[in-house]
Amino acid sequence: MKAAIVGGGVIGGGWAARFLLNGWNVAVFDPDPDAERKINEVVANARRSLPSLYDRLMPTEGTLTFHAEMADAVSGADWVQESIPERLELKHNVLCAISELAAADAVIGSSTSGFKPSELNGKGARAIVAHPFNPVYLLPLVELVGDAGVTAKAADILKKLGMFPLILRKEIDAHIADRLLEAVWRESLWLVKDGVATTEEIDEAIRMAFGIRWAQMGLFETYRIAGGEAGMKHFMAQFGPALEWPWTKLMDVPEFDDELVGLIAGQSDAQSGHMTIRELEHLRDDNLVGMMRALKKTGSGAGGVISRHEVTFPVHKNTVLPVTVSRKVPQSWVDYNGHMNEAHYLEAAAAASDRFMEMIGVDADYVESGNSYFTVETHIRHLDELSAGEPLTVTTQVLNGDGKKLHLFHFLKGADEKLAATVETLLLHVDLSTRRSSLPEPVVAEKLSEFASLHANMPSPDGMQRYVGQIR
Numbered sequence: 023m024k025a026a027i028v029g030g031g032v033i034g035g036g037w038a039a040r041f042l043l044n045g046w047n048v049a050v051f052d053p054d055p056d057a058e059r060k061i062n063e064v065v066a067n068a069r070r071s072l073p074s075l076y077d078r079l080m081p082t083e084g085t086l087t088f089h090a091e092m093a094d095a096v097s098g099a100d101w102v103q104e105s106i107p108e109r110l111e112l113k114h115n116v117l118c119a120i121s122e123l124a125a126a127d128a129v130i131g132s133s134t135s136g137f138k139p140s141e142l143n144g145k146g147a148r149a150i151v152a153h154p155f156n157p158v159y160l161l162p163l164v165e166l167v168g169d170a171g172v173t174a175k176a177a178d179i180l181k182k183l184g185m186f187p188l189i190l191r192k193e194i195d196a197h198i199a200d201r202l203l204e205a206v207w208r209e210s211l212w213l214v215k216d217g218v219a220t221t222e223e224i225d226e227a228i229r230m231a232f233g234i235r236w237a238q239m240g241l242f243e244t245y246r247i248a249g250g251e252a253g254m255k256h257f258m259a260q261f262g263p264a265l266e267w268p269w270t271k272l273m274d275v276p277e278f279d280d281e282l283v284g285l286i287a288g289q290s291d292a293q294s295g296h297m298t299i300r301e302l303e304h305l306r307d308d309n310l311v312g313m314m315r316a317l318k319k320t321g322s323g324a325g326g327v328i329s330r331h332e333v334t335f336p337v338h339k340n341t342v343l344p345v346t347v348s349r350k351v352p353q354s355w356v357d358y359n360g361h362m363n364e365a366h367y368l369e370a371a372a373a374a375s376d377r378f379m380e381m382i383g384v385d386a387d388y389v390e391s392g393n394s395y396f397t398v399e400t401h402i403r404h405l406d407e408l409s410a411g412e413p414l415t416v417t418t419q420v421l422n423g424d425g426k427k428l429h430l431f432h433f434l435k436g437a438d439e440k441l442a443a444t445v446e447t448l449l450l451h452v453d454l455s456t457r458r459s460s461l462p463e464p465v466v467a468e469k470l471s472e473f474a475s476l477h478a479n480m481p482s483p484d485g486m487q488r489y490v491g492q493i494r
């Protein structure tokens with residue numbers, strides 16, 4: 023699949039990275055001579071963060087090319103994304119040109135933050151709004167507005183890129199999310215202008231409270247809980263009247279004069295000027311990955327999108343030893359020594375045991391039926407370092423699958439087949455109602471014995487049954 027990116031600034035670069043890391047070929051057109059450098063920086067950011075959301079290896083990256091002519095970039099593209107500056111006349115010219123150059127069945131998306139499709143297409147273009155959020159390579163939301171057939175097609179494609187398409191019921195200036203953001207932005211400008219709060223105090227008010235809350239439940243579900251056991255009706259009765267009081271100046275826009283711009287920019291420098299934009303981006307991305315991975319555990323919000331996306335990744339071809347983990351080492355696994363921390367060797371091995379259990383039929387239904395395996399002993403040999411972003415593959419050999427026993431040997435390998443660790447582990451089958459060991463159900467025992475007999479002819483792995491401190 024091919025995507026064409028027309029306009030490769032902050033947002034176009036983010037789109038390029040999102041497509042590229044999901045296996046699409048990406049062709050960029052941007053007349054700025056510095057565009058290639060800027061996009062490569064955004065792609066580098068994406069490479070250090072996006073794969074960390076997943077416990078499986080993402081598809082192989084596509085190729086990234088830069089073109090001096092828009093026609094070359096757009097030719098043969100399945101999706102053309104316009105991300106040029108937010109000026110209607112400029113958008114008209116560029117979207118009309120794209121509409122002439124693009125294949126008839128290509129999706130033409132505009133990243134516009136505020137214009138409606140009827141405005142964008144006023145001069146004969148055929149674009150839909152596909153409004154993303156910064157950083158596009160990490161945040162899933164894309165607001166889709168326009169022709170029902172094209173937005174439905176676009177939504178299917180976006181889901182395959184790990185994004186969350188939200189199709190608007192009707193067009194409106196600034197779609198949904200930017201209307202909400204603008205309300206907060208406008209009120210914040212007033213608070214600074216009137217000397218009520220600094221930029222830093224406003225940011226604290228957001229990130230210490232409702233910013234965290236909104237990421238997992240949004241506005242309405244959060245307020246439902248705030249109504250206590252009586253729920254939303256009680257909440258509305260208690261806080262509805264406050265809307266009549268002059269709490270906010272919502273419709274009143276402060277004049278954007280030099281004084282206000284200087285005040286805000288000065289306070290922002292004082293707040294964050296000690297860090298470069300790249301450092302701030304890295305901090306933002308690491309925090310977003312951490313929060314999104316937490317949401318993944320409960321399937322809430324953006325976390326559910328990641329899990330649904332991950333199951334579509336190509337499965338590693340199994341050789342005699344099944345591949346039980348295939349992923350990249352995330353930034354968050356690296357410690358003060360600049361390599362993967364010892365705890366995560368166990369985490370990777372535990373994930374491998376879980377995957378192997380699934381392979382022999384110990385899946386969610388089996389556990390629900392009251393059976394599982396418990397780990398009773400583990401021995402790890404740390405043999406080599408692993409660094410952030412390095413591919414990590416685990417293969418698993420069955421040493422013994424008789425009766426209640428599941429005796430496994432995991433090989434953890436980094437780039438170029440480097441053996442980074444071996445993990446020998448013994449699990450026992452357990453009846454979850456008695457919490458005591460028990461024999462597995464016949465269907466599991468049978469699948470396990472297939473692996474065990476296949477692996478029985480293999481040599482015992484080097485390091486098997488080693489004890490701590492043994493002379494090599």
Ligand SMILES: NC(=O)C1=CN([C@@H]2O[C@H](COP(=O)(O)OP(=O)(O)OC[C@H]3O[C@@H](n4cnc5c(N)ncnc54)[C@H](O)[C@@H]3O)[C@@H](O)[C@H]2O)C=CC1
Nearest residue numbers: 029030031032033052054105106107108133134135154156
């Ligand atoms: N920055 C943000 O937070 C967000 C911006 N957007 C929207 O994305 C669009 C782009 O915004 P940014 O990336 O922030 O702007 P930007 O200023 O970072 O990038 C715009 C790029 O377009 C290029 N460009 C200008 N004229 C062009 C032309 N005729 N053909 C091809 N490229 C051209 C420029 O060289 C520049 O690299 C806007 O419509 C904006 O509303 C959407 C979501 C968030």
Ligand SMILES: C[N+](C)(C)CC(=O)CC(=O)[O-]
Nearest residue numbers: 134135154155156200203
């Ligand atoms: C400020 N903005 C209107 C360009 C913001 C957006 O459109 C979305 C975002 O990423 O905040």
